[in-house]
Amino acid sequence: MINDDLKGLLYEREVDSPIARVVRALSGHGAVSASQIARSTGLARSTVSTILSDLKRSNLVVEVETRSPGLGRPALAHSLNPEAGTCVGALLGLDEIRITLADVAHNVLADISMPLERDYSPERATRVVRHAIENLYKEHSLPYSGLLGVGFAVSGPLAPNGRIMRASVLPTWGGIDLKSTFAPVLQKPIFADNESNCAALAEVMWGAAAGVEDFVLFKLDLGVGGAIVANGKVLSGSSGAAGEFGHMVIEPQGPLCRCGNRGCLELYCSAASVVSLAQQRLGRATSVAEVVTLASNGDVGFQRLLADAGEAAGRGLGIVGSIINPPLFIISGGLAKAGELLLAPLRASYEKHALIKRQDLDEAAYPRFVTGRFLDNDNCMGAVGLVLRHSGRLT
Amino acid sequence: MINDDLKGLLYEREVDSPIARVVRALSGHGAVSASQIARSTGLARSTVSTILSDLKRSNLVVEVETRSPGLGRPALAHSLNPEAGTCVGALLGLDEIRITLADVAHNVLADISMPLERDYSPERATRVVRHAIENLYKEHSLPYSGLLGVGFAVSGPLAPNGRIMRASVLPTWGGIDLKSTFAPVLQKPIFADNESNCAALAEVMWGAAAGVEDFVLFKLDLGVGGAIVANGKVLSGSSGAAGEFGHMVIEPQGPLCRCGNRGCLELYCSAASVVSLAQQRLGRATSVAEVVTLASNGDVGFQRLLADAGEAAGRGLGIVGSIINPPLFIISGGLAKAGELLLAPLRASYEKHALIKRQDLDEAAYPRFVTGRFLDNDNCMGAVGLVLRHSGRLT
DNA sequence: TTGAATTATGTCATGGCTGACAGATTTACC
DNA sequence: GGTAAATCTGTCAGCCATGACATAATTCAA
Numbered sequence: 052m053i054n055d056d057l058k059g060l061l062y063e064r065e066v067d068s069p070i071a072r073v074v075r076a077l078s079g080h081g082a083v084s085a086s087q088i089a090r091s092t093g094l095a096r097s098t099v100s101t102i103l104s105d106l107k108r109s110n111l112v113v114e115v116e117t118r119s120p121g122l123g124r125p126a127l128a129h130s131l132n133p134e135a136g137t138c139v140g141a142l143l144g145l146d147e148i149r150i151t152l153a154d155v156a157h158n159v160l161a162d163i164s165m166p167l168e169r170d171y172s173p174e175r176a177t178r179v180v181r182h183a184i185e186n187l188y189k190e191h192s193l194p195y196s197g198l199l200g201v202g203f204a205v206s207g208p209l210a211p212n213g214r215i216m217r218a219s220v221l222p223t224w225g226g227i228d229l230k231s232t233f234a235p236v237l238q239k240p241i242f243a244d245n246e247s248n249c250a251a252l253a254e255v256m257w258g259a260a261a262g263v264e265d266f267v268l269f270k271l272d273l274g275v276g277g278a279i280v281a282n283g284k285v286l287s288g289s290s291g292a293a294g295e296f297g298h299m300v301i302e303p304q305g306p307l308c309r310c311g312n313r314g315c316l317e318l319y320c321s322a323a324s325v326v327s328l329a330q331q332r333l334g335r336a337t338s339v340a341e342v343v344t345l346a347s348n349g350d351v352g353f354q355r356l357l358a359d360a361g362e363a364a365g366r367g368l369g370i371v372g373s374i375i376n377p378p379l380f381i382i383s384g385g386l387a388k389a390g391e392l393l394l395a396p397l398r399a400s401y402e403k404h405a406l407i408k409r410q411d412l413d414e415a416a417y418p419r420f421v422t423g424r425f426l427d428n429d430n431c432m433g434a435v436g437l438v439l440r441h442s443g444r445l446t
Numbered sequence: 447m448i449n450d451d452l453k454g455l456l457y458e459r460e461v462d463s464p465i466a467r468v469v470r471a472l473s474g475h476g477a478v479s480a481s482q483i484a485r486s487t488g489l490a491r492s493t494v495s496t497i498l499s500d501l502k503r504s505n506l507v508v509e510v511e512t513r514s515p516g517l518g519r520p521a522l523a524h525s526l527n528p529e530a531g532t533c534v535g536a537l538l539g540l541d542e543i544r545i546t547l548a549d550v551a552h553n554v555l556a557d558i559s560m561p562l563e564r565d566y567s568p569e570r571a572t573r574v575v576r577h578a579i580e581n582l583y584k585e586h587s588l589p590y591s592g593l594l595g596v597g598f599a600v601s602g603p604l605a606p607n608g609r610i611m612r613a614s615v616l617p618t619w620g621g622i623d624l625k626s627t628f629a630p631v632l633q634k635p636i637f638a639d640n641e642s643n644c645a646a647l648a649e650v651m652w653g654a655a656a657g658v659e660d661f662v663l664f665k666l667d668l669g670v671g672g673a674i675v676a677n678g679k680v681l682s683g684s685s686g687a688a689g690e691f692g693h694m695v696i697e698p699q700g701p702l703c704r705c706g707n708r709g710c711l712e713l714y715c716s717a718a719s720v721v722s723l724a725q726q727r728l729g730r731a732t733s734v735a736e737v738v739t740l741a742s743n744g745d746v747g748f749q750r751l752l753a754d755a756g757e758a759a760g761r762g763l764g765i766v767g768s769i770i771n772p773p774l775f776i777i778s779g780g781l782a783k784a785g786e787l788l789l790a791p792l793r794a795s796y797e798k799h800a801l802i803k804r805q806d807l808d809e810a811a812y813p814r815f816v817t818g819r820f821l822d823n824d825n826c827m828g829a830v831g832l833v834l835r836h837s838g839r840l841t
Numbered sequence: 842t843t844g845a846a847t848t849a850t851g852t853c854a855t856g857g858c859t860g861a862c863a864g865a866t867t868t869a870c871c
Numbered sequence: 872g873g874t875a876a877a878t879c880t881g882t883c884a885g886c887c888a889t890g891a892c893a894t895a896a897t898t899c900a901a
Contacts, residue, residue, distance in 0.1 A: 094858080095860070123868075125867065
């Protein structure tokens with residue numbers, strides 16, 4: 052059966068085996084030629100050629116019609132056969148569980164969000180996830196046997212063994228082992244990583260960081276987080292807490308933060324802080340989206356709010372830049388929808404606080420600042436990516 | 447000829463070839479058995495066995511006498527043949543050039559420092575380096591043909607191609623290409639990396655980080671710098687400026703720093719800042735070493751000076767820890783000689799400012815803070831390591 | 842002293858990746 | 872329309888790392 056073949060090829064081998072690398076290259080970008088794969092994986096063309104013909108014989112890879120305008124013999128475009136399997140990405144959020152269903156060619160087939168009370172229990176989560184997945188497969192008339200695995204994006208630090216750490220932002224989940232919680236119910240391979248690392252993975256595989264080996268993802272949502280990718284690998288940190296930019300202490304005498312410290316960056320540039328100030332100004336409840344809309348429509352007050360957040364973010368990134376010195380910053384999360392209203396002051400503030408100034412470098416070497424491609428679905432897409440890339444598997 | 451064999455084996459192959467990995471394992475640790483090498487390199491025992499017998503036939507590797515107390519057949523200890531070649535590490539410092547001569551088994555044969563006027567020219571440096579190396583080889587009756595390569599540790603950011611960046615702390619060297627400057631004079635392979643990266647390499651190969659894949663080196667010298675090692679690789683950053691912890695802005699309204707920003711960490715915890723305050727107290731010129739001695743002898747004033755520096759350093763490292771979350775911090779540089787007088791307040795301050803508190807973790811998962819093994823010779827030893835490891839070669 | 846357990850070393854057939862070669866298909870230019 | 876250049880694809884002998892096997896050398900316990 053096809054799915055078993057795919058599972059074998061994807062999972063029963065070394066993560067770094069040539070086959071796995073080819074499949075990863077295919078699952079990353081849409082339609083690619085054999086020689087493109089050879090270049091991006093570093094494998095010999097002959098190797099890729101052989102592997103591709105195997106995969107085509109098993110019907111896991113199909114040739115796609117494309118017109119390539121260039122010189123020379125036109126390349127055959129290959130793509131994973133969307134029929135070959137499906138995977139699910141699930142976000143275990145603070146007050147919601149979100150589920151994305153995609154095929155192996157990473158086409159999104161469904162994407163649903165289920166609000167939950169805060170501090171929901173693991174038992175409740177397993178029921179909700181199982182129920183949602185079953186319904187999705189029924190609705191779309193898909194065979195559950197085609198599900199290759201479920202990836203979890205977790206809102207909080209995660210130990211490498213898949214245990215949620217006590218310091219998590221999901222307090223009721225401290226010490227919970229994801230594999231033993233979900234595997235018996237789902238009966239499928241389980242993958243998991245930190246929410247921010249998933250977001251970075253999504254940008255690497257299909258987004259603003261495609262083909263980039265080193266970058267910093269900076270996420271301005273209700274909280275502030277991010278991820279560091281170096282040499283193509285997401286840094287996890289010894290406690291799974293690398294990239295927690297939101298809790299850099301930038302004002303030791305500043306206001307108290309929910310983490311127990313004072314003056315964390317998050318207090319100055321999170322969407323929560325922006326919304327809270329906006330509510331004072333409007334005299335009523337509001338949302339990030341509304342603030343961004345109002346600012347885009349010319350309201351200078353809200354523009355200033357966004358600019359102040361950008362200023363603080365740039366100061367934080369200046370520190371990050373002095374330490375990591377990455378060539379690319381991807382600004383993501385709800386606030387990033389503000390676009391240049393946020394990015395322009397952010398860049399200016401970065402330049403002011405960073406060690407290396409624009410004049411010290413060629414234009415090309417100066418770090419780039421771009422917004423992410425998946426601003427609010429990056430975690431779930433990254434969780435799908437975990438399954439396709441076979442990274443972060445819990446065993 | 448032996449040296450040509452070694453050069454061939456070390457350099458004419460891929461950096462990641464099995465032979466290179468075996469040689470690296472040998473050059474790293476003193477005497478190792480075949481199976482130890484197999485374990486640390488991940489190669490098969492049979493592969494290591496074959497390679498070692500080749501190397502022994504070429505007389506590049508010798509068996510060493512050791513008693514291994516363990517169970518089972520005793521291992522044969524192997525070591526690079528010290529007679530097989532020599533290498534030189536050179537520090538291009540702010541106001542000195544320091545040169546270390548070592549054999550391939552990383553025994554230090556000589557170590558000299560030559561003070562120079564600040565802003566010495568590249569021409570002057572080439573003359574000084576050449577002259578010093580020639581003299582050393584003459585004094586020790588060593589053949590110059592045995593010199594395998596010269597590694598340079600550079601005080602400032604270095605582009606990957608070996609060009610010293612304009613933003614360097616060696617202003618007269620901006621834009622200078624190290625390879626074309628030194629290669630014609632020395633007629634040997636040239637290796638180079640940032641001073642701090644060399645220091646990290648020394649600790650990885652022979653020091654406090656031996657066998658550790660992830661750590662942060664934090665260096666408190668006249669300036670404050672460091673390096674980040676993740677997944678066994680030193681992060682260089684897109685402009686060679688990763689690990690510049692000294693220029694994290696921690697007080698945006700603080701005093702001016704030589705880098706052009708305000709309130710850099712370096713202003714609060716560098717040896718220069720400590721010495722400057724100590725001079726005010728003593729009413730005369732002094733040195734780091736003297737301050738450390740006085741404090742160790744019980745002077746509470748100087749103890750407080752060191753504690754304040756540790757406090758500031760811990761605050762900086764708290765930020766670094768929130769971002770990188772490494773399992774190990776190696777505190778190095780002149781100030782680190784103060785030992786616990788510096789480390790105790792540093793740890794306390796880290797705990798106060800870090801995101802993850804001691805109570806959140808098992809004791810084993812909490813980051814360790816140790817002093818480096820090479821407190822003031824790490825750059826030169828690392829430059830030697832560049833040659834032995836064949837990393838950072840300029841071509 | 843002997844046998845079991847443990848660990849290290851050396852040899853060899855196997856298999857997988859590679860580089861070189863040959864062939865295919867298009868564009869550019871005369 | 873023909874030729875050169877460029878780019879892609881597929882095939883195959885050769886090489887190199889591997890894993891399995893056989894062997895060696897030590898400790899420990901009976």
